[in-house]
Amino acid sequence: MEKPNIFAKLQLIQTEIKELIRTEENKFQKYFFFNELQVLHLLKPLLNKYKLTILLSDDTSQPFIHEKEGKEHFIKYLKKLEIIDIEAPQNKLFFNFWACGSNVDLAKAKGASETYALKYFLSKLFLMPVKDEADPDYQPRQQKEETNPGGKKAVNDFLKKHG
Structure with a gap:
């Protein structure tokens, strides 16, 4: 059996990757987000x-x-990401993406911009669905897959009566 090429491997990862859940909270601006560590925890085993x-x-x-401007440092620079097929190292894919950020500390501006850019680039490249548990429409995948027999019966009865 022939081994999958680099594109087939990417497709397999995109198919198997689990969803990201916004569990981290920015208490100052009152929103939830996912972090780089969450992305890497999902991605590294599949890589x-x-x-x-x-x-x-x-x-x-x-x-x-x-x-x-004042005390704030604003930066923008280009990042390069290379994906290499270990089984055939001559097979590589190259991607470029911008990292932008600001902070009063120049090193923190660079680090934060890189972390932010990388987490979003990887989540988009590998088609990671992003879920927000604070969203009233959110249901974990496992809950969606488990059918509630009583609820299903109630819906069917409703549809029969009002259908």
Whole structure:
């Protein structure tokens, strides 16, 4: 049996990846978010399973843009992500994406912008569904798959009566 190519492996990961749940809370601005660690916890086992690795670096083909206004540092720079098929290292995919951010500490501005850009880039590349438990319409996948016999009967009775 022939081993899947790098595109087939990406498709398998996209099919198997679990959903991200916004569990982290920004108490100051009152919203929930997912963090980089959640993305990596979902992704790393699948990368290992399908023998893919990711290399990340700054892309120097574009300038590092840094502006300072008052105490705030604003930065924008290009990141490069490389996906390599470990079973066939000549098979690689390259992606570029922008990292942008601000902070009063330049190093924190760079770190935060990279973390933010990477978590969103990976979640979109691998088609990770994002769920918010605070959303009243949210139901965990397991709950959706388990059918409530009493509830199903009530719906069927309602439809028969009013259908």
